Amino acid sequence: MSELTKRQHLAIEAVARHFSATWENGSEDSPDAYVMVAGKRVAVEITAIKQRIGERGDLAKPRLRFDRVALGFVGGLQASLRKFVPDGQTVILTITAPIRLPAKTAAALEHKIRFCLARPPAQMEVNERIHGNEIRARIVKGVSTQTSKVIGFVHNPDSDPHVLFRLTQSLLQHIGAAAGERAPKNFTGDRWLVIANEDGLSHIDTYRHIYSQLSIPTDFKKILILLAGGRVETLTG
Numbered sequence: 001m002s003e004l005t006k007r008q009h010l011a012i013e014a015v016a017r018h019f020s021a022t023w024e025n026g027s028e029d030s031p032d033a034y035v036m037v038a039g040k041r042v043a044v045e046i047t048a049i050k051q052r053i054g055e056r057g058d059l060a061k062p063r064l065r066f067d068r069v070a071l072g073f074v075g076g077l078q079a080s081l082r083k084f085v086p087d088g089q090t091v092i093l094t095i096t097a098p099i100r101l102p103a104k105t106a107a108a109l110e111h112k113i114r115f116c117l118a119r120p121p122a123q124m125e126v127n128e129r130i131h132g133n134e135i136r137a138r139i140v141k142g143v144s145t146q147t148s149k150v151i152g153f154v155h156n157p158d159s160d161p162h163v164l165f166r167l168t169q170s171l172l173q174h175i176g177a178a179a180g181e182r183a184p185k186n187f188t189g190d191r192w193l194v195i196a197n198e199d200g201l202s203h204i205d206t207y208r209h210i211y212s213q214l215s216i217p218t219d220f221k222k223i224l225i226l227l228a229g230g231r232v233e234t235l236t237g
Contacts, residue, residue: 063156070154085149094161
């Protein structure tokens with residue numbers, strides 16, 4: 001890349017400060033930048049999320065649920081639906097807790113999503129109330145064929161599911177695109193990915209939970225996120 005954008009420049013400077021490292025621009029047919037960390041030269045790709053992930057009223061941390069019922073509900077839907085989701089598509093779904101009738105709710109939701117997937121073209125959105133639970137689902141197209149077919153979240157009723165949708169789609173898009181980039185020629189060192197998202201949530205555990213469900217294969221040794229105030233957090237690695 002010949003020249004960094006302003007957001008990329010700020011991101012690599014923040015990463016260099018975080019690791020007490022020096023950095024230099026990449027050049028044509030190379031990564032966006034290089035950093036020198038502990039005597040090792042690391043190739044860094046930088047991607048910036050341009051849209052706001054959260055607005056003034058929804059920047060609060062999503063209150064996700066990880067109890068046995070919640071995890072079992074999401075895991076069961078992932079197992080039953082993945083064979084019906086075409087390659088290159090992902091279903092993102094959210095459901096409010098508590099789930100009082102998990103088996104009946106899962107069966108009804110599976111039927112609804114399968115019906116949507118079968119319609120030509122597939123309906124993109126589901127917004128239903130099933131057995132007392134508010135459920136939303138979205139079919140996302142154009143993702144990596146190796147990405148998870150179903151991504152699900154159980155959250156408290158006072159959390160805004162739209163934040164989860166926007167953040168999940170942004171990570172799918174930006175990590176997926178970066179994963180498709182080739183490594184620099186004649187470079188055998190580590191590669192890192194930096195995601196600049198200063199306008200997004202400040203809660204790194206939410207990003208990590210979402211990332212854990214994406215299953216996007218990459219050769220990045222680290223994936224870092226730049227959050228508000230220039231704070232650098234490790235997503236993985």
